[in-house]
Amino acid sequence: MSVxxxxxxxxxxxxELSVPLTRADLVRYAGASGDFNPIHWNERFATxxxxxxxxxxxxxxxxxxxxxxxxxxxxxxxxxHYGVRFTRPxxxxxxxxxxxxxxxxxxxxxxxxGTVKVNITARSADQGVLGGATAIVRLPE
Amino acid sequence: xxxDQSFIGREYPPTEPYEVGREKIREFATAIKDxxxxxxxxxxAKAAGYPDxxxxxxxxxxxxxxxxxxxxxxxxLGLDYGxxxxxxxxxxxxxxxxxxxxxxxxVHVDDVKARAGNxxxxxxxxxxxxxxxxxCTAKSMLVARGTADEEAS
Numbered sequence: 001m002s003v004x005x006x007x008x009x010x011x012x013x014x015x016e017l018s019v020p021l022t023r024a025d026l027v028r029y030a031g032a033s034g035d036f037n038p039i040h041w042n043e044r045f046a047t048x049x050x051x052x053x054x055x056x057x058x059x060x061x062x063x064x065x066x067x068x069x070x071x072x073x074x075x076x077x078x079x080x081h082y083g084v085r086f087t088r089p090x091x092x093x094x095x096x097x098x099x100x101x102x103x104x105x106x107x108x109x110x111x112x113x114g115t116v117k118v119n120i121t122a123r124s125a126d127q128g129v130l131g132g133a134t135a136i137v138r139l140p141e
Numbered sequence: 142x143x144x145d146q147s148f149i150g151r152e153y154p155p156t157e158p159y160e161v162g163r164e165k166i167r168e169f170a171t172a173i174k175d176x177x178x179x180x181x182x183x184x185x186a187k188a189a190g191y192p193d194x195x196x197x198x199x200x201x202x203x204x205x206x207x208x209x210x211x212x213x214x215x216x217x218l219g220l221d222y223g224x225x226x227x228x229x230x231x232x233x234x235x236x237x238x239x240x241x242x243x244x245x246x247x248v249h250v251d252d253v254k255a256r257a258g259n260x261x262x263x264x265x266x267x268x269x270x271x272x273x274x275x276x277c278t279a280k281s282m283l284v285a286r287g288t289a290d291e292e293a294s
Contacts, residue, residue, distance in 0.1 A: 019174055032165075032172035033203055049223070058227040063173035063199040070198070075189055076177055076237070079198045083231030083280075 002074040005114060005139040014072045014105035014118065019064040021056050021090065022098035029060045043094065055089035061101060061129055062086075065122040068103045069135050078138045080115065085131035090124045099124050105135075114138055143255035143289045144262065148218055153211045155245040158271050159204055163240040166196045173197060186239075195237040202230070205266035205279035208246040212264055213283070220262065221288050228261065229282035235275040243271045251280070255289035 026040045038045040070076035092099045102123045109117040120133035170180035178185035186194045252263035268277040
């Protein structure tokens, strides 16, 4: 199930991923991560500090976008480097539907050391939510 | 007021050891909706060449954020945490974190700057085992909005 270096080429697209996020997911992530900032669960607090509504933890957005890579390789331990900029928040309304994070990826480089660099795009509500998101992944030959 | 640039280069004492638990990894993996068996099934992890279940690539944030508190709560630095948003994050994994690891974190202030009315604080968490084996380098850029001068935000 794992992808091999010989099977991939620069420009290849990774299988797309769509991850729904609801308020319940944010509460679960708050508990698991220890980040209890009220902007992630309290609408009154979020709007008081100028946000449109409750927003997902940036780190939750980063984590679900990273699933694109772990699912593709079959081995999350193959991710040697993963970095993102948080450009826009994922707004999660309390409407029974929540938000959808849509993730795509493209192989940017194949390196001599047995790694590839993947450029990742994550969008929610038709807007990019991560900038400069890249992962360096070691692939078997 | 802009943050004190003399903090650049500062290093804080190591944290108490954090013991990585199998159930904590499972809880975190479920919270990020990642169903990989390598987070949950020791046999699957061993078949993939690991001594035990491994943690997701962003699990290190639990350690790095806890370790950052010493900086963001340092009264000398005077960061207004109510205005802080996460600007950037990167993880360099020297090897995957796994169940049973006992990890200590040392945080460093890599950069402090003010731009367009915002304060930018770049902190680096070096996560190593109690025996000194490097495991992960987590670099975070925190932005305090509108604290470097007057700005409505």
